[in-house]
Amino acid sequence: MKVVAIHGSPNADGLTASLAREALAGAAEAGADIELIQLTEHALEHCRQCGNGWFKCRETGMCVIEDDFEAIRAKVMEADALVLVTPVYFWDLSESVKVFTDRLRRCNVGDPGDGLDGKPVIGIAAAGGTGNGIAQCLVQMDQFFKHTGLEIADLITATRRSGEYKLPAARAAGKAVAEAFGG
DSSP states (O other), X not given: OEEEEEEOOSOTTSHHHHHHHHHHHHHHHTTOEEEEEEGGGSXXXXXXXXXXXXXXXXXXXXOOOOSSHHHHHXXXXXXXXXXXXXXXXXXXXXXXXXHHHHHXXXXXXXXXXXXXXXXXXXEEEEESSSOTTHHHHHHHHHHHHHHHTOEEEEEEEEETTTHHHHHHHHHHHHHHHHHHHOO
16 A cells, blocks of 8 residues: 655644654554655646636646646555645645645546545644634645545644644554555
């Protein structure tokens, strides 16, 4: 089994990254191969809404923008399970996660055989400030998961005040997904 975690924080040592690493550590404990992708280390442009808004992505399922998106997308498609971790910025996904999910959704919407349908995902929202907006951020993640057919295995919130006791929860979620879907 392969589990890929994607996180969208520029801080490789912060709460968001720690939650992603813990989820992967749990998956590894259950025997999964793991990979961590920090989106802010990659070149990702926003969707251009080519043509009339549905250009090559609608026709071929491929994005025409030449950046790191397709390489990351290939890893997501090859994975057996995903972990998506975002810091909460302005009650929403981080900009890097938003760019990636917007493009992934556009390239994969409406195709049940696209490699995402039914794939388990753990969604984690990490708020380093007040914690305000964390529930709204999970709503955005939930909508993305529904649009792409991903199967929610768990949704976790963490704040700077709860992070210490949420790290073991992320590890347990990663382990549970690898055990439940790895067979």
